[in-house]
Amino acid sequence: MPLKPAIDALISDISIVKQRSNISTAPVVLMGVTKGQPIEKIEEAISAGLILFGENRVQEAAEKWPSLHAKYPKIKLHLIGPLQTNKVKEAMELFDAIETIDRPKLVEAIAKHQSPDMRCQKFFVQVNTGKESQKAGVFPEQVDELIALCRTLQLPIAGLMCVPPVDQPPAPHFALLHEIAKRHGLTELSMGMSGDWQTAIRMGSTCVRIGTALFGSR
Numbered sequence: 001m002p003l004k005p006a007i008d009a010l011i012s013d014i015s016i017v018k019q020r021s022n023i024s025t026a027p028v029v030l031m032g033v034t035k036g037q038p039i040e041k042i043e044e045a046i047s048a049g050l051i052l053f054g055e056n057r058v059q060e061a062a063e064k065w066p067s068l069h070a071k072y073p074k075i076k077l078h079l080i081g082p083l084q085t086n087k088v089k090e091a092m093e094l095f096d097a098i099e100t101i102d103r104p105k106l107v108e109a110i111a112k113h114q115s116p117d118m119r120c121q122k123f124f125v126q127v128n129t130g131k132e133s134q135k136a137g138v139f140p141e142q143v144d145e146l147i148a149l150c151r152t153l154q155l156p157i158a159g160l161m162c163v164p165p166v167d168q169p170p171a172p173h174f175a176l177l178h179e180i181a182k183r184h185g186l187t188e189l190s191m192g193m194s195g196d197w198q199t200a201i202r203m204g205s206t207c208v209r210i211g212t213a214l215f216g217s218r
């Protein structure tokens with residue numbers, strides 16, 4: 001399917017699922033995840049009306065996005081993949097938000113570079129709800145401490161992000177993320193991908209991150 005009708009259809013499906021979900025949180029935003037996609041595809045998505053994008057590698061984003069940012073100043077880009085401390089400055093110049101804060105060292109590095117001159121002014125903590133050893137994200141039992149450190153270092157956290165284990169029903173993971181956010185008064189929940197976005201919306205997602213369902217396989 002060409003991109004424009006696919007995006008229109010998905011936005012319409014998202015609002016239907018949201019209306020039926022009985023959850024009265026903020027509207028759900030659609031993020032286009034463009035890792036592995038060429039600049040032409042991204043421009044096609046922008047022409048079709050998408051205004052929020054996600055990339056999961058700093059290096060790849062650095063190759064694709066400076067020219068796009070120059071051409072489309074209103075488009076927002078979020079980092080949704082792991083971040084090494086030595087790439088923090090580069091990431092903060094390139095992304096509008098970092099969604100993958102998951103350890104004290106990273107909080108400290110980001111807090112150190114925080115400034116009104118940086119493009120990046122929005123921050124999320126990623127929670128490893130399934131406690132998978134190979135996956136990024138802070139474990140649920142350490143999240144309170146990490147959020148407290150963010151507050152101490154005056155790093156404002158907008159919300160939480162998670163990627164549930166592929167081999168489990170996602171609902172309990174989304175519920176856990178929602179509960180942690182509520183406990184900390186955080187309003188944004190970045191959760192839901194191509195295979196589970198409907199469930200995520202029913203559990204209170206405010207941003208679904210969609211790659212393959214829009215752009216095809218990578």
Ligand SMILES: *Cc1c(COP(=O)(O)O)cnc(C)c1O
Nearest residue numbers: 033056080193194209210211212
């Ligand atoms: C790739 C990716 C997505 C999009 O996944 P799809 O299943 O292709 O929609 C969402 N979030 C993160 C963190 C990703 O790495």
